[in-house]
Amino acid sequence: MDNSLINRNWSFFRKVSFRFAFIYFILFFPPLDILASVPGVRWLSSSLYSPLRSAAYFFNDYLFHIKDELVPQGGSGDTSFGWALQFSIIVLAILGTIIWTFLDSKRKGYPKLYYILCLVVRYSLASIAFVYGILKVFALQMYFPNLSQLATPLGDYLPMRLSWMFIGYSPMYQIFSGVAEVLVALLLFWRRTALLGALLSVGVFANVAMLNLSYDIPVKIFSINLLIASLFLVWQERERLFAFFIQNKSAKPSSFYSPEFSKSWFKYIRIGLKVVFIVSAFGIATYNYYGYYKSFHSTATKVLDPIEPGYYHVELFVKNGDTIPENLADTLRWRDLVFDYNGAGSFGAVDEDFWMRYGRAYFDYRPDSTASVLEWRKSKYDSLPFITFEMELEPDGRMSLLGLKNQDSLRISLKKLPRHFQLAERQFHWLSESNR
Structure with missing residues (x-):
């Protein structure tokens, strides 16, 4: 020292x-x-x-x-x-x-x-x-x-x-x-x-x-x-x-x-x-x-066929036989649904049966090999599904789901929208003629 x-x-x-x-x-x-x-x-x-x-x-x-x-x-x-x-x-x-x-x-x-x-x-x-x-x-x-x-x-x-x-x-x-x-x-x-x-x-x-x-x-x-x-x-x-x-x-x-x-x-x-x-x-x-x-990076962008990742509008939401109309003030009626990559998904509504974050309910989805059944889990680590939907896919981007959540029957019609998020483009410009 x-x-x-x-x-x-x-x-x-x-x-x-x-x-x-x-x-x-x-x-x-x-x-x-x-x-x-x-x-x-x-x-x-x-x-x-x-x-x-x-x-x-x-x-x-x-x-x-x-x-x-x-x-x-x-x-x-x-x-x-x-x-x-x-x-x-x-x-x-x-x-x-x-x-x-x-x-x-x-x-x-x-x-x-x-x-x-x-x-x-x-x-x-x-x-x-x-x-x-x-x-x-x-x-x-x-x-x-x-x-x-x-x-x-x-x-x-x-x-x-x-x-x-x-x-x-x-x-x-x-x-x-x-x-x-x-x-x-x-x-x-x-x-x-x-x-x-x-x-x-x-x-x-x-x-x-x-x-x-x-x-x-x-x-x-x-x-x-x-x-x-x-x-x-x-x-x-x-x-x-x-x-x-x-x-x-x-x-x-x-x-x-x-x-x-x-x-x-x-x-x-x-x-x-x-x-x-x-x-x-x-x-x-x-x-x-x-x-x-x-x-x-080998799984982050994995697509689970036949589900096409994207933003879906909930056109029809039927609960226990009652058709619930679209209403922005209704927090319980599903407004939209997102199927993300690698089995992650969420829908816009308040449903405490799922993991809620920033006004959206999150789930993990897994379609079967016949493209007729869609399982939803609360977490990707769960061994059993929380909801099992009968699924029907249409050529125009529509999807129909029929299933039972707890004691409630659900019938949902979805349409994939060409929703474009500019933030996802990772834009960069050396030349910018205006304030973007």
């Missing part, structure tokens, strides 16, 4: 702030999570995570009172449990700092722990940035809007879905942002480029955090912490950056990420851990996402 760091007497504020930062980042970025792809490591990391979960419930019951019943994290990272966990980490870091300061008040400094903390934060950011980045490089995080989404009025969407489709519309932009995140990971991984990686990380995760805050994307807690961690790494090199960018002075080479340890075996351990990190954080993620990329 650099002698200047070992011999320097730290100020009281620096020691206290380091203790807080050490506890906070170790709790938020558990070191074992860096190697989570290694078999058995994820299980061990989850086991060590259990006491922190218990602490979140304990502090919520006796201190925070966010909600009586905490909602666990899942599709959203900003659930009531997510906030209880975030506040608990802050409380534990404060309590740990007080106890640490009381028990170790005579310590002059923590140069080796300081190096280890920056190493953990650096590798944690690198692994997270790479996973999110390689997902975007394969254009798998945000998808191009499907037919059901294109048929949904823009005003019905929530901000997050709008931002998701905005990015998913352009694979080029998504890949560009993914390359930036992958570059952050690669630069942070190598000691000589760690500062450049941290600076780029600030820009990348500041943009991500602002997107999450501006479009109500429920990853606010995580993205803000990634930005804080990036700023923490940049702060370690503040003197060199200030001298170079502000004072117009020569900046000395940094030796912070080039420690010299007396034990020769440490060199081999470090090399071994680097190899494991490359394989687990970079190699396995790339292999898995590439496999998913091939699978997704």
Whole structure:
């Protein structure tokens, strides 16, 4: 380790702030999570995570009172449990700092722990940035809007879905942002480029955090912490950056990420851990996402014969023998129906028997080989159909469906419309004579 760091007497504020930062980042970025792809490591990391979960419930019951019943994290990272966990980490870091300061008040400094903390934060950011980045490089995080989404009025969407489709519309932009995140990971991984990686990380995760805050994307807690961690790494090199960018002075080479340890075996351990990190954080993620990329693109535009994907108007809707006329104010009467590619579909109506999203009811359809039976499932993972229709196809694009939904008989007549969505054309013009 650099002698200047070992011999320097730290100020009281620096020691206290380091203790807080050490506890906070170790709790938020558990070191074992860096190697989570290694078999058995994820299980061990989850086991060590259990006491922190218990602490979140304990502090919520006796201190925070966010909600009586905490909602666990899942599709959203900003659930009531997510906030209880975030506040608990802050409380534990404060309590740990007080106890640490009381028990170790005579310590002059923590140069080796300081190096280890920056190493953990650096590798944690690198692994997270790479996973999110390689997902975007394969254009798998945000998808191009499907037919059901294109048929949904823009005003019905929530901000997050709008931002998701905005990015998913352009694979080029998504890949560009993914390359930036992958570059952050690669630069942070190598000691000589760690500062450049941290600076780029600030820009990348500041943009991500602002997107999450501006479009109500429920990853606010995580993205803000990634930005804080990036700023923490940049702060370690503040003197060199200030001298170079502000004072117009020569900046000395940094030796912070080039420690010299007396034990020769440490060199081999470090090399071994680097190899494991490359394989687990970079190699396995790339292999898995590439496999998913091939699978997704081989089925994304698959047509299930004889159903022709497109936008269908519901000309006739008969329920239990009663013909229900078209009425825009009637939310129960089916207005239109979309058969998308790869067995996905939706119809415009309110029907809680299906998965409802933005005013549309979604289903999964599967025609039989005789083109006379059409099965609808609530989800593509369901083994049994929810509705089985007798289907009749006509040459002019019309389709008749007759079936039983719960205890209600349905007879539906559909006509395929030449509905054209300009957004689906992926338009691009170098020459634009007017504002399109």
